[in-house]
Amino acid sequence: MKNILTTSNLNIGYKSKKTVVTIAENLNLNLSSGKLISLIGANGIGKSTLLRTITGIQHPLSGNVYLNDINISTYKPLDLAQNLSLVLTEKLPPSNLSVFELVALGRQPYTNWVGTLTDTDIEKVQEALRLTQIENLAHKKHYEISDGQLQKVLIARALAQDTPLIILDEPTTHLDLLHKVSLFKLLKKLTQETQKCILFSTHDIDLAIQLSDEMIIMTPENVVQDEPCNLISNGSFASLFKDEHIIFDGEKGKFIVT
Amino acid sequence: MANKKRNTILFVVLSLGLLLMFFASISLGSVTIPLKDVFESLTGGHATKSAWEYIIINYRLPKAITAVLVGTGLSISGLLMQTLFRNPLAGPYVLGLSSGASLGVAFVILGAGFLPSFLRVIALSSYGIVIASTFGSTLVLLLVLVVSQRLRDTMAILIVGLMFGSFTTAIVSVLTYFSTAEQLQKFTFWSMGSLGNLSWSTILILTFCVGIGLLLSAKSIKPLNALLLGENYAKSMGLNFKQARLIIIFATSILSGSITAFAGPIAFVGLAVPHIAKLVFQTSNHTILFWSTLFFGSIIMLFCDIVSQMPGFDVTLPINAITSIIGAPVVIWLLVRKRNFR
Numbered sequence: 001m002k003n004i005l006t007t008s009n010l011n012i013g014y015k016s017k018k019t020v021v022t023i024a025e026n027l028n029l030n031l032s033s034g035k036l037i038s039l040i041g042a043n044g045i046g047k048s049t050l051l052r053t054i055t056g057i058q059h060p061l062s063g064n065v066y067l068n069d070i071n072i073s074t075y076k077p078l079d080l081a082q083n084l085s086l087v088l089t090e091k092l093p094p095s096n097l098s099v100f101e102l103v104a105l106g107r108q109p110y111t112n113w114v115g116t117l118t119d120t121d122i123e124k125v126q127e128a129l130r131l132t133q134i135e136n137l138a139h140k141k142h143y144e145i146s147d148g149q150l151q152k153v154l155i156a157r158a159l160a161q162d163t164p165l166i167i168l169d170e171p172t173t174h175l176d177l178l179h180k181v182s183l184f185k186l187l188k189k190l191t192q193e194t195q196k197c198i199l200f201s202t203h204d205i206d207l208a209i210q211l212s213d214e215m216i217i218m219t220p221e222n223v224v225q226d227e228p229c230n231l232i233s234n235g236s237f238a239s240l241f242k243d244e245h246i247i248f249d250g251e252k253g254k255f256i257v258t
Numbered sequence: 259m260a261n262k263k264r265n266t267i268l269f270v271v272l273s274l275g276l277l278l279m280f281f282a283s284i285s286l287g288s289v290t291i292p293l294k295d296v297f298e299s300l301t302g303g304h305a306t307k308s309a310w311e312y313i314i315i316n317y318r319l320p321k322a323i324t325a326v327l328v329g330t331g332l333s334i335s336g337l338l339m340q341t342l343f344r345n346p347l348a349g350p351y352v353l354g355l356s357s358g359a360s361l362g363v364a365f366v367i368l369g370a371g372f373l374p375s376f377l378r379v380i381a382l383s384s385y386g387i388v389i390a391s392t393f394g395s396t397l398v399l400l401l402v403l404v405v406s407q408r409l410r411d412t413m414a415i416l417i418v419g420l421m422f423g424s425f426t427t428a429i430v431s432v433l434t435y436f437s438t439a440e441q442l443q444k445f446t447f448w449s450m451g452s453l454g455n456l457s458w459s460t461i462l463i464l465t466f467c468v469g470i471g472l473l474l475s476a477k478s479i480k481p482l483n484a485l486l487l488g489e490n491y492a493k494s495m496g497l498n499f500k501q502a503r504l505i506i507i508f509a510t511s512i513l514s515g516s517i518t519a520f521a522g523p524i525a526f527v528g529l530a531v532p533h534i535a536k537l538v539f540q541t542s543n544h545t546i547l548f549w550s551t552l553f554f555g556s557i558i559m560l561f562c563d564i565v566s567q568m569p570g571f572d573v574t575l576p577i578n579a580i581t582s583i584i585g586a587p588v589v590i591w592l593l594v595r596k597r598n599f600r
Binding site: 086101105106 | 344346476477479480483484485486487488490491493494495496497498536540541542543545
């Protein structure tokens with residue numbers, strides 16, 4: 001098991017001209033290969049800021065993010081793209097892209113100046129389609145398929161990018177329970193079969209507890225990373241929501257409304 | 259794959275279509291010239307009448323070449339803008355680039371009266387007009403870009419383009435009060451668009467400008483494909499977004515600026531042609547779209563040119579009117595069939 005991304009004494013937040021807004025301090029996170037790691041926290045707690053910071057889009061207030069033991073701020077865009085791929089929540093702009101073409105765009109960090117696909121590239125794309133079980137969709141246009149299928153296509157695109165780390169921002173929003181579970185299981189399978197590290201943010205805490213190898217919980221007080229069973233036994237979930245009507249039942253491993 | 263075969267056939271058809279249109283554009287016109295003499299003149303031989311030879315070499319051939327340059331340049335600049343702004347309605351005319359260029363030219367032609375006489379000569383030379391026009395279109399494009407950065411709403415960008423069009427019309431009508439009849443006539447003729455007024459030396463300048471624009475566009479094919487997934491995905495795939503955007507903007511400015519300067523503001527070609535290419539080839543892959551837009555642009559422009567001076571007519575209709583008559587319905591049809599707006 002290899003450390004892929006680590007943070008050391010990381011402080012995240014926003015800097016404007018006069019004020020510094022700190023969102024979380026002193027983060028020492030560790031993402032290692034073959035692990036499915038979920039990031040949870042209430043709305044507005046700063047999950048997106050954390051993801052933006054560890055993907056190098058936003059600068060930390062202080063501290064460092066290391067990707068493969070190299071400071072992420074020193075990566076060139078192309079090198080970063082070969083080590084880290086993203087699945088975002090934003091809607092895709094209108095286009096005529098087929099599923100195959102969309103997944104093949106993941107090969108951009110490796111292709112020549114016009115983006116010609118070599119045999120290796122096509123192989124990687126086909127492997128990504130196979131791993132996500134969407135080979136039958138390959139020639140459909142991306143606007144013809146369902147939300148659940150599109151999410152798989154975007155994951156396949158990230159797989160084709162062939163990076164040791166994949167980060168997904170709320171991949172299960174807009175999906176029904178059945179598709180949520182199948183997506184979580186797919187992510188789990190991918191970490192086991194490819195030894196990649198997958199980090200994703202989610203609001204589906206019950207499912208995340210059951211399927212993640214590790215969880216990162218963000219609360220106003222602190223940010224903790226551990227295995228789900230340890231987090232349950234030390235009561236970390238209890239402080240997640242500041243509301244007397246929501247209580248965490250440690251035995252069942254789920255939240256209950258009183 | 260079936261798609262590949264289909265594309266090859268389409269490109270062969272398009273190449274033949276282009277050759278045919280090019281030849282038709284040279285053969286047809288108000289003066290009837292026998293086909294044999296057209297061939298003779300083009301291949302360096304002598305036509306039966308030297309006047310025919312003169313018409314072919316110094317009037318029709320430059321006009322056909324201008325049509326090809328204008329058609330490809332405007333269409334490619336429309337293709338780049340549609341992807342960059344993620345807006346199917348983007349194009350050099352709709353986004354106000356042509357208006358910006360018009361404003362620049364209006365200032366030079368109509369406002370020349372305010373300049374001291376030695377500057378007036380420089381400003382009214384073809385170089386002065388090109389520079390003013392390119393400057394105007396670049397200015398509008400930068401303005402559109404600033405707006406597009408502040409407002410994520412793509413509709414707002416179109417409205418800015420429209421507003422700039424009204425603004426130009428207003429400024430121009432103010433300027434007309436202070437200009438002579440001669441200046442006004444010059445500007446009006448320019449604004450109706452014309453492919454026929456270019457000498458060989460100006461064609462050389464235009465070829466150079468369009469060539470640079472097309473080279474930069476070809477260099478942008480891969481970034482444009484990445485941008486099909488949006489700015490953030492493109493960045494995550496290693497795209498240097500700022501640099502890519504700068505190249506795309508420069509390419510569109512030089513294409514639409516230089517073309518508008520020489521041929522006047524030509525409407526709808528830049529907007530409609532990329533859509534026709536997308537519709538026919540059913541793809542968003544810019545490697546294919548680049549070439550297909552190039553072909554369709556020149557074929558359609560040559561066609562418009564033939565229509566503008568139908569054989570048997572003594573007059574030449576303004577090219578801008580023809581492209582609008584053909585282009586505007588295409589755009590409305592596209593809007594109605596919204597599913598194809600991709």
